[in-house]
Amino acid sequence: MQAMIFAAGLGTRLQPLTSDKPKALVEIHGKSLLERCLLNLKKQGINDVVVNVHHFSEQIIHFLEANNNFGMHIQVSDETAELLDTGGGILKAKSLFKPNEPILILNVDILTNLSFDALLDFHQKEKALASLVVRQRKTSRYLLFGKNHQLTGWENQQTGDRKIARIAQIEESTPYAFSGIQLIQPELLDLIEEQGKFSIIDLYLRLAKSQTISAFVDNQSIWMDLGKYEQLEEAESLVKKMELLSD
Template identity: 60%
Template sequence: MKAMIFAAGLGTRLKPLTLDRPKALVELEGHTLLERSIRYLKAYGITDITVNVHHFAWMVTEFLRHHENTGIHLHLSDESEELLDTGGAILKARDFLAGDDPILLMNVDILTNLDLNRLLESHKQSGALASLVVRNRKTSRYLLFDQENQLTGWKNEITGELKICRPHQIDTSTPLAFSGMQLIQPHLLDLITETGKFSIIDLYLRLAATEQIMAFTDADSIWMDLGKYEQLDDARTLARQLDSGLA
C-alpha cells in the first residue's frame, strides 16, 4: 500500500494550539500528530507516504527534514498557494500516488489502533473502488449505505440537506459516521473530473452512482479525531494508552 496523510488543514478549532504551528505538529505525550500517523502507517509496512501541507507549510517541511524516518519514502504535496480540500489534495498529489497498489488516505488528527490488514483484506474481497471506514456513532453529517454496504447518499442532520446518488436504495439506507480513513484503488485517480478545491466526499457521491464505494464498518478499534481544543485531555489519555499498547 501507499498512503497519503491529509495535514494541510488550518486547525481553527484547535486554537490556541494552532496559532503558531499547523495541526500536524500539535504534540500529544511528546509526539506530534504527524509523527504518530507516520509511525502507525510504518507499523503496517507502509513506507511510501505523501503528506500535503498548507498552514505553516515550512514548519512541516522542516520537521520532516529533521525527523527523517529510516526506510520511509516521503513526498510533500505543497498547497501553500491554495488549500484544496481532500478531493483537490489527491488530485494535486496524483503523481505521487500513481501505481498499482491500493492507497490509504487518512486525516492527520486521527488516533486509532484500527487493523489496516483487516481493512485491506475487506477491500480486496469486496472489489470496491473505495472502502470508507465508518462507525455507528452520533455526528451531524452522515454517509448513507444500503444493505450491501454501498454508498447511497449523504445527510446533514442540522440543516436537513440530503445528497442522493442511488435513489432506489435511499429509503432503506443506514446512516454511519465517516472516520476520516479510506482505502482507494489507484484507478479512482483517473476518474476525477473535478478541478481546483473540492471534497473527496462529493467525489465519492458522484462515483457511487455507477461504482462500488463501500462501507467498512469499524466497531472494534479505538478511534478519535482531535478536532476541538476541548478534546485535548481525552486525546492525551488515549495517546498514552496507544503508546503503551493498552488501547
C-alpha cells in the first residue's frame, strides 16, 4: 500500500490554534497531527506517502525536511495556488502515485488505531474500486449503502438534500457516517472526468453507478475526527489511551 494524507485544509474550526500554523501542525500530547498520522502509517508498514499542502504550506514542508521525512518516502503535492478539495487534491497528485499499488487516503485530523491491513483484506476480497471506512454514529450527512455494502447515495438529514447513485437499492439502504479514511485502486484515477476543485464523494457517487464502491463498517477501532477547538481535551485523552493499548 501507498498513502495520501489530506493536510491542505484551512482548519478554521480549530481557531485560534490555526491562526499562525496549519491544522496538520496542531499538537496533541506533544506531537503534531501530521507526525501522528505519519508514524501510524510507518508502524503499519506504509512508507510511501503523498501529503498535500495549502494553508501555511511552507511550514509543513519545513517540518518534514527538519525531521528527515521521518525516514519515509514523502512527496508533497502543492496546492498553495488553489485549494482543490478532496477530489481535486487526488487528481493533482496523480503523477506522484505508484501505478500498481492501492492508495490509502486519510484526513490528517483523524485519530485512529484502525488496522490498515484489515481494510486492505476487505478491499481485495470485495474486489472494490474504492472501500470507504464508515461508522454508525450520529452526524448530519450520511453515505447510504445497500445490503451488499455497495454505495447507493448520500443524504443531508438536516436539509433533506439527497444524491442517488443506485436508485433501485436506495430505499433499502443503511446510512453510515464517513470516517475520513478510504482505500482506492490506482485505476480509479484514470476514471476521473472532473476538473479543478471537486469533492471525492461526488466522484464516488458518479462511479458507484457502474463500479464497486464498498463500505468497510468499522465499529471496533478507536476513532476521532478532531474538528473543533473544544475537542482538544478529548483528543488528548484518546491519544493517551491508544498509546497505552499499543505498549
